[in-house]
Amino acid sequence: MGSKRKAAEHDAQSAKARSVAISIDSSKAKVQPVLATFAAGIPAASAAFATYRDADKSRSDRCIVVSETDKIEYVGQSFEGERPLASGCKYLVGVYDSATDTVTFRAAPVVRVDTVIKSLKGVRGVADRDISEQVLAARNELGEAFGNKKRKAQIRAEERNRINMDAVQGDKSVIQASIELRTSSMPSAQDLRAAENTDRPVPKYDAQATAACDVYDMEDVLPRAVAAHIDVAPFVKAADAEEYKKLVPVRSAFVAKKIEGILAQAKPDVAALRRVLYLAYLMRLAALTRAALQRRDACLEALCCAPEVAEALFERFAECVAGSLNPDGSPVFVKTPATETKLVCYIAVLMLSINNWVVYPAELAADLGIPAKKAEKYLASVGCKIEPAHASEMAMNVMSRRARPGPGKKAILKAPVKFPKAPRRGGVAA
Known part of the structure; x- marks a missing residue:
């Protein structure tokens, strides 16, 4: 019992003897920490998340993180509308280096991660589509900023070919009427069978003949x-x-x-x-x-x-x-x-x-x-x-x-x- 007390006193005296330095890292490193909160299930520790940041300098604090498994997609963002999630406060992540007795702090955005079950994506409604569009927008911005010529040309081609669903919604009745008009003129199964029989390379025949x-x-x-x-x-x-x-x-x-x-x-x-x-x-x-x-x-x-x-x-x-x-x-x-x-x-x-x-x-x-x-x-x-x-x-x-x-x-x-x-x-x- 006496030896334990002496060891504790020795550690306390050693801590008082050395000083710990504190530094702030504000460099724009490629790998930066992100603080994530999960609304539902937490993924496995081995899950890899990809981080996408806004290429616009005025919104460089915005980021999106994504990951997926065979059955679940994880999509998180550090903003809600035009406001950051952690408005009014700032979070820092510190890393202690025992070799130099230095703690380095780096700013870390807060991201709220939502889970999307893949099998239910078709019935979840517009929210999933909005998240997917945000992820796609972030990827395109990243490609425009750092991609090569081929990638940039591909992004522009995808943008030209994308359908604006909100604009199409107003023409829904016109499109439906056009489809109904065209399908009404399509041949029936009976007509197709008749055409098939006409194209046979055989003499004229009576399919109902009994002899x-x-x-x-x-x-x-x-x-x-x-x-x-x-x-x-x-x-x-x-x-x-x-x-x-x-x-x-x-x-x-x-x-x-x-x-x-x-x-x-x-x-x-x-x-x-x-x-x-x-x-x-x-x-x-x-x-x-x-x-x-x-x-x-x-x-x-x-x-x-x-x-x-x-x-x-x-x-x-x-x-x-x-x-x-x-x-x-x-x-x-x-x-x-x-x-x-x-x-x-x-x-x-x-x-x-x-x-x-x-x-x-x-x-x-x-x-x-x-x-x-x-x-x-x-x-x-x-x-x-x-x-x-x-x-x-x-x-x-x-x-x-x-x-x-x-x-x-x-x-x-x-x-x-x-x-x-x-x-x-x-x-x-x-």
Whole structure:
């Protein structure tokens, strides 16, 4: 007990022996203390606050402090309106340096910090917007004072593009009326579906048909005026298959088998034969190159059809190049992605109509030289349902030798028809 009393007396005597100096720091240091009061929860000790001071020298005592966490924003200011919070008094913060026995005091503004819960910012009203605007104004003033040319140009651009909500408030009724006028003229969901169906690259169809044979308008697929120019006499009068094979423009086992079956009848079905030959013309057109389409004589020779039929094919499944003419004065035609998609869709519908509304994608792919998956997409885009097919079924019904053996898929057109979502122009439905 006596030792403690002696130690206390020694410390008191040492304190009397040394003198402590006091100084006032009025320099404009970058880091200055701020006294903060918190209206609600106090942030963690590790929270970092950024301080912004007014660039105007007459208001250099004003400052704003901000910080945030994942859920809360802390925004404080040293003024309220045009008056400082601590009007009539001044606060100093002192720091004692034990090495020099000096206490340095520096003026510290008082800041009242409010908390803003981020999830409730949309329902808190105008106060939060005002605080945010003050913070933004302080940041812009800081950028104007110390920012580089790029930052200053960015601030001026943001100021030009900012909307004055108070000015817009008076025009609220005019803006609302304009929006209502424009939205009233917007197409309805039914109109959009109708436009989507119109843009499909398929023949005319009846979405309400209850039988597969009534889904598509075959007059649109092969018009009577075009069918009348398809000459079937050489096929009907031919003594054997070797005599008419050279008149078929494509090497397709599907086409050859269908022609053989029609001609084997006691009274061949002329309408069905014309449909199969038209399918052969479409397949040949799909195989023609861009250069072949431009040479009209070579194109007619390759199609092996009447000029009237070729004209109908060009008009529907190719686009005329404006201002371009062949040496004989005839127009130049080209195939585009949109016309090629339309052409394959018509081929798919024709194959379905000829084969009792069932087509095997492997056979379509083999005849057109496209991947089987792409053939499936084409058949789905005309309303077919893709189902698995056993290897025995494929071997019995797929006529093309170029198709891969084994199990595969079959496409069946069922009524009422259901189309997949319409693709962008020129594409295949996904």
